[in-house]
Amino acid sequence: MYGRSSTAPLPGSSPQTEQATIWLEGRGARLYDPGETLSGFYSLSEIRRAAVDSVEISVLWRTEGKGNEDVGVHAFWKLSVQAGDWIDPLRPCRFSTKLPKSPLSYEGNLIKICWYARIRAFLSTGEQVVDETPFRLGDLPDMRALKLYADHDS
Amino acid sequence: MNETFFQFPESNPFSTRYTAPGKTPYFFERSFLRQMKAAHPEKFEELFVRALGAREEIRTLVCVHFLVDAFESRGCRGQIVGGHGTGKSTLLHVIKEALISSGYEVFSWSLHDQQRFLPDVFWLELQEFLQSAPNFLPTKCLLPPPVVSHDDYVAQQVESLREVFGDEQVDLMTPNQEEVEEFVVSDEALSEASEKLEEPEPEPPPQITPAQLTGFFGYNGAGNFGLNRCGTETPPVTPQGGAGDFAPFPGIAEPNEQIAESESDEQYDEIVLDSDGSKPALTAQQKLAIPLSADFDLQKSRSFFDKKVVCFDGFEQLSYVNRIILRTFCRMNRLGLLITTHSPVIGIPVLFKTVPSVETLRQLLSFLLDDLDMTPGDAELETLLKNFNYNVRDILFSLYDAFEKYRWAPREIRERIVRRYPR
Numbered sequence: 001m002y003g004r005s006s007t008a009p010l011p012g013s014s015p016q017t018e019q020a021t022i023w024l025e026g027r028g029a030r031l032y033d034p035g036e037t038l039s040g041f042y043s044l045s046e047i048r049r050a051a052v053d054s055v056e057i058s059v060l061w062r063t064e065g066k067g068n069e070d071v072g073v074h075a076f077w078k079l080s081v082q083a084g085d086w087i088d089p090l091r092p093c094r095f096s097t098k099l100p101k102s103p104l105s106y107e108g109n110l111i112k113i114c115w116y117a118r119i120r121a122f123l124s125t126g127e128q129v130v131d132e133t134p135f136r137l138g139d140l141p142d143m144r145a146l147k148l149y150a151d152h153d154s
Numbered sequence: 155m156n157e158t159f160f161q162f163p164e165s166n167p168f169s170t171r172y173t174a175p176g177k178t179p180y181f182f183e184r185s186f187l188r189q190m191k192a193a194h195p196e197k198f199e200e201l202f203v204r205a206l207g208a209r210e211e212i213r214t215l216v217c218v219h220f221l222v223d224a225f226e227s228r229g230c231r232g233q234i235v236g237g238h239g240t241g242k243s244t245l246l247h248v249i250k251e252a253l254i255s256s257g258y259e260v261f262s263w264s265l266h267d268q269q270r271f272l273p274d275v276f277w278l279e280l281q282e283f284l285q286s287a288p289n290f291l292p293t294k295c296l297l298p299p300p301v302v303s304h305d306d307y308v309a310q311q312v313e314s315l316r317e318v319f320g321d322e323q324v325d326l327m328t329p330n331q332e333e334v335e336e337f338v339v340s341d342e343a344l345s346e347a348s349e350k351l352e353e354p355e356p357e358p359p360p361q362i363t364p365a366q367l368t369g370f371f372g373y374n375g376a377g378n379f380g381l382n383r384c385g386t387e388t389p390p391v392t393p394q395g396g397a398g399d400f401a402p403f404p405g406i407a408e409p410n411e412q413i414a415e416s417e418s419d420e421q422y423d424e425i426v427l428d429s430d431g432s433k434p435a436l437t438a439q440q441k442l443a444i445p446l447s448a449d450f451d452l453q454k455s456r457s458f459f460d461k462k463v464v465c466f467d468g469f470e471q472l473s474y475v476n477r478i479i480l481r482t483f484c485r486m487n488r489l490g491l492l493i494t495t496h497s498p499v500i501g502i503p504v505l506f507k508t509v510p511s512v513e514t515l516r517q518l519l520s521f522l523l524d525d526l527d528m529t530p531g532d533a534e535l536e537t538l539l540k541n542f543n544y545n546v547r548d549i550l551f552s553l554y555d556a557f558e559k560y561r562w563a564p565r566e567i568r569e570r571i572v573r574r575y576p577r
Contacts, residue, residue, distance in 0.1 A: 062171075064166065064170075065166075065170070066554055067170065068170060068174075069171055069174070109555075109558050112165075112166075112169075114165075
């Protein structure tokens with residue numbers, strides 16, 4: 001339940017995140033302009049079809065820093081067996097959305113704004129399988145570049 | 155732009171995303187676990203085997219379940235005491251999860267800084283929490299006492315009987331007005347009968363004077379009150395004037411946990427006030443020595459259906475009146491109460507005192523810096539603790555800044571730091 005990895009752990013999530021995979025298509029840089037269309041695929045491996053109750057795919061941003069966390073969900077899709085959706089874990093599925101104009105990704109000292117594409121699968125055992133893929137929205141310079149620019153000006 | 159040239163920077167492991175309550179386990183000292191193991195070896199073995207299959211930290215899991223047992227044995231009331239940034243909220247969150255896994259329903263609330271009063275939404279949500287459970291029992295605390303005349307009461311009873319038995323049978327059961335008047339006794343006959351009887355006045359309930367309690371209190375107290383022993387048939391006089399439930403009120407404090415837990419041969423379960431109903435003037439020692447009946451009744455009457463607990467973070471910020479109201483509400487509705495506070499609150503057993511040490515800080519940093527090649531030594535940790543006055547939250551904030559500098563530092567400096575703090 002606890003643990004620190006490249007992506008934040010979720011309560012009740014399984015540490016074996018390789019069972020779920022989400023990847024983005026495009027130029028490969030994972031750097032997107034505001035208003036650009038983000039698309040990608042997700043799949044589940046080593047999981048039987050009967051063991052999956054529902055799958056959530058979301059494109060969201062999250063703040064990170066010394067203060068409280070803030071989260072905003074830009075796009076969200078949910079497939080549920082109970083709702084009659086067909087979930088095939090072995091077959092990669094595609095998703096696509098048009099990215100907003102803000103908030104742009106930012107790497108600061110006190111606060112960071114990070115964008116993610118996330119898949120979360122709810123298993124019939126009550127466990128969750130999660131995978132997140134970060135990407136950048138916009139091309140804001142990070143704190144280091146801003147500081148260099150300020151030093152150069154002074 | 156090629157992906158190989160674009161690397162996402164590592165997240166800061168000391169950001170609140172990873173250090174907030176619920177994101178990290180609470181790390182106990184080994185000595186605490188050793189004490190629990192020595193005191194309850196069988197329980198320790200059971201919890202240890204059960205913890206092997208869980209994903210959480212084994213030591214944390216075992217210690218927390220010991221705390222849950224202690225919480226239950228003390229009538230589902232407890233407080234976590236500690237200074238600023240010592241991990242009270244983290245421990246409360248861990249215990250809350252253990253309570254939920256044990257079948258409890260938990261109502262959680264945390265106050266903002268400088269918030270002294272409970273907002274209305276707190277009471278609304280607490281009422282919903284009570285009513286959502288199938289075992290909701292409205293009590294005198296929630297419902298005002300019925301104010302009806304005797305005639306209205308009889309009329310209500312008759313109506314309820316009519317619904318069950320029908321009109322004809324109810325008419326047969328209830329006497330007519332004429333029949334009633336035959337049995338009415340005149341005032342003169344009543345006065346004659348009362349003169350003949352001249353019954354002796356009932357004896358006052360036996361009270362223990364303060365002089366008899368000098369050994370109990372340890373001083374020659376002058377407070378004008380008495381205590382009824384457990385098991386006596388005399389009805390205790392409560393502040394409301396009736397016998398039965400005891401409700402605390404401002405002016406009588408509850409005992410502190412050391413004396414409440416002390417094993418004495420004689421237990422006192424009620425406080426008897428003066429005949430005029432005035433509040434007795436209690437000194438500090440008397441306040442500490444009086445166990446309240448509600449505590450003992452709560453332990454006796456607690457059953458499986460009472461598995462509801464209020465977890466309150468930041469109890470010390472509340473005003474005195476709000477504290478009394480919250481505790482009274484929880485007691486009257488048979489809710490457990492688990493709080494965090496900076497200094498011990500009288501009347502609630504101390505469950506755990508959070509004091510960070512080098513050992514616990516090392517465990518926390520090792521957990522946060524799991525995939526990084528830097529772990530500070532014990533000397534640095536001790537210096538950190540002293541410099542920040544054992545405030546782990548401030549230590550983590552300072553490490554956040556240090557990590558930001560480390561992250562943007564040139565490669566040579568980073569390698570030098572890694573060499574200084576080998577794993």
